[in-house]
Amino acid sequence: MTRKAAIIGGGVIGGGWAARFLLNGWDVAIFDPDPEAPRKIDEVLANAKASLPALSDVPMPPIGRLVFAKTVKDAVQDADYIQESVSEQLALKHRVYADIQANAPDAPLGSSTSGFKPSQLQEGAVNPATIFVAHPFNPVYLLPLAEVVPSPASNPALIERAKDILRDIGMFPLHVRKEIDAHIADRFLEAVWREALWLVKDGIATTEEIDEAIRMGFGLRWGQMGLFETYRIAGGEAGMKHFLEQFGPCLTWPWTKLMDVPEFNDELVDLIAGQSDAQSGHHSIRELERIRDSSLVGFMRALKDRDWGAGRVLNAHDAGRRKAALSGTDAAAAPLTLAHLQVLPGWIDYNGHMTESRYLFAGSETSDAFLRLIGAGMDYVAAGHSYYTAETHIMHLGEAKLGDRLTGSLQVLSADEKRLHVFIRIEKDGAPVATLEQMLLHVDMNAGRACPAAPEVLAHLFKIRDSHAALPRPPATGRHVGQRKG
Template sequence: MHENEQQIEKLAVIGTGVIGNGWITRFLAKGYDVVAFDPAEGAEERTHQSIKRAWESMEKIGLADGASPDRLTFVPTVEEAVQDAYLIQENVPEREDLKKSVLESIDQFAKPDAIIGSSTSGIKPSTLQKNLKHPERLLVAHPFNPVHILPLVELVGGESTEQTIINQAVKFYESIHMKPLVVQKEIEGHVADRLMEALWREALHIVNDGIATTEEVDAAIVYGAGLRWAQMGPFLTFHLAGGEQGMRHMLEQFGPALKLPWTKLEAPELTDELKEKVVEGCETHAGDKSVAELEDKRDEFLVKLLDLVEEYWPESKGIATSEK
């Protein structure tokens, strides 16, 4: 196995949708050669457009020596893409049968010591490992959109994943300025998506019941909890809510409220009426700005916000280490 990033000659990306293109942009910005495969018509053109739009953000964050969009190559087969790659990032649609099929092809043609990372947002790695010849080198490496800017990547090993692979994956993702969170016990949805899903369900109930519009729900997060979470997260935020005694007093004072039926954990039925409420609310909120324009504003904001996060939280506190 490679011991450091200087020995990495090539990275492969299979599937070039929103997530795949984010990985490609990040890899290129960190100075790597990237080989990509996606059978969809127009995939290569869409990828180049995505990189072009994101490159200004990468320049603001900082490019590695030799970083260039020209170091991307599209190839017509999975075999050509993964051949000799140090790490293969799989990003095909979230369908278990499709992912298994693609991963089997990757496993067949990749060199035995290559790391295979799946960007799956919900499937357990043990499920994806079935039928692989080398299941020990597969793990979940789940990022967050926009991948080229946001640093969190959840690393989840399956029943057959070797610890050395997880350790090497941690070192690699750290080398491209990501914050690996090693999830010690696999579960559907991993960690961050499960938290976001709970908030998403509650938000849908609030809109469905006519309590608030989509714009008002967004404002409640943007100007309230979201600002605090960007620095501290929910636990440390509540720790501060307890005053001098911290979390101990907070739990004593507000713990009983957890029994009150404030939240609706079951997702609401996604009726046509609710769909229209959500769609119309978002379109009204967006105004005359296209999705591309909103993405550009988001990226500019996140680049500036990351500087603040690093200033006030310079260490990777709360991020699990690779060693069990």
Template structure:
């Protein structure tokens, strides 16, 4: 892949730009905001130290970036188009339809949407709707390798296979989602934990800091290597998951979970906001970003060291 075209340069769009540049791919971006070029270059400059520590591909340069004057200009030489406009369905449909009209029909268009199903996004695309797929990354996009690929009603298998190859060229680990569902896979899992966390804060059971500590020093350490199911497989001892389910399965019927999110009252909002500000301890978002990135670079190195089967799993996910 020689050129990635990025439409919309917020946090996610800029993350795609930084990742592509670090992989030696040229980027053409479009954003109607006049301040977008300045913001993007500042973003890339801030991320480059972490990307350099993680490892740059041959030819990687932060200045392999050009801002286009229009959508048409942005996609003329594209090998892959990544859409990142705000999460409003009508707006996404409008932009994707315009991209479908002006981009070569053979060029795949990925949407970074975290919630919408691809069939909802394809409805106003008349030229080659099947090439419009969900390609949902995770923040920070320039470091986290997972991208969820989801096809819609008009999408054929070859579109997904092309997407898998293109995103692997960006050093991503594509996960093909078998069925369309709102929120895809990872966000649904994160939102389940988020709902329970809000209930615990709302009910006065724990502070935001205590809940984060429970994840950071407990389950989060295991999840970063083994995920959910393999972690529970080990909890069953020598008999594995079968014994775990026989022993602990009945407890799933207990009313532990709240299932629905609590009402977001002003009181709950203040508890969450004040808790997060206490945890930040006066550090700016930029400082916290750098601390997170430094940690992720080291953690990714450990994951790659202790999860060699990831290379084998690429063929499945």
């Protein structure tokens, strides 16, 4: 059953929320009086469509339906979840909540606020128990963190339901146990930001030099291990205790100006803005967003391969969708779209086209995703069993070039206890650029010979096999090298 999310406020953050819900199959209604809101949302959604699917190794659900509501009432009517992302003005938020709860008093109502506590948001509300903080990070459609902050007046059961909804769209709800101004993450960001302003104001570093210090150094560590695990390693074999003993005294040294704030005047604004323009003003904001998103996808996929940090959230989200895909009797009644790829610079040959090995790679990504879908992933391999590719026939039908986005789909032609015969299509814009026909054998890796697959794997496999039995057999099936077309 399709669910509905209402987004109140369609700026950068609200647009990110809308994109994440839409691409995870939710219908979305947005209310924003700004006449430019549809254009802005379309641009955010375009970025999300180009990046979020690349993080998934299972089929994305059909995109939800997007409507722009004329009133708050129209937006929140029958909404299963409401997210407020209006400007950081408490009086404005209170007026918006009054309008929302006059029409949907019992729906979970999360706020994207960076600083206000939930108890402040709940003041004067019709139903304060449904209001809480769900603070995301930009880009909302890629970064999984959402700080979920309740107050003593919040309904615990509703908070748990809201966390389940956030997990359903691939987010990581971090439950903040005690409300505090600016929650958790922004308090760190404020400290770093304040120190950075002093470094620029005092002429010690430029905006570019500060950014280089972060992205060439500790920023890379933080992205995978955070703060405390990073320092635990810095303590060597003795761990965190040794680190604290060695560096704890530094906390009393006058290294930082965290308690001081530089005077916020036109001179400081011009200094910061001028350096920032010189640093990256040759890129448009949309170009910078695409550069950011592409890099995030690459980094998060690396974490996903290691089942670490944000990658663990992505794997858990995939696992949930695999389970859902196998639960319906007609879930596999069509070739399964299983892989989303983009042609990268290292994939190109001297003709400017995707090299032959990468077509095989695209096919392998598709078949690997299928094996994970039926329960024969890395845990299964670690237990000593796997499917080995015994034979592959590839046909090149089109050209893929740098930047092209490809999808891989798979149709099961036949399967028994030991053998799996599949047909894979690699497509660009709905047109095939290659097909691969593969025969795989199930192998006992310790014995070094074929054997029947595990019953739970066969149950999933045969369900899909039986559903695919009614599909037309691809004309290219069974072709040999050099066989004429027609």
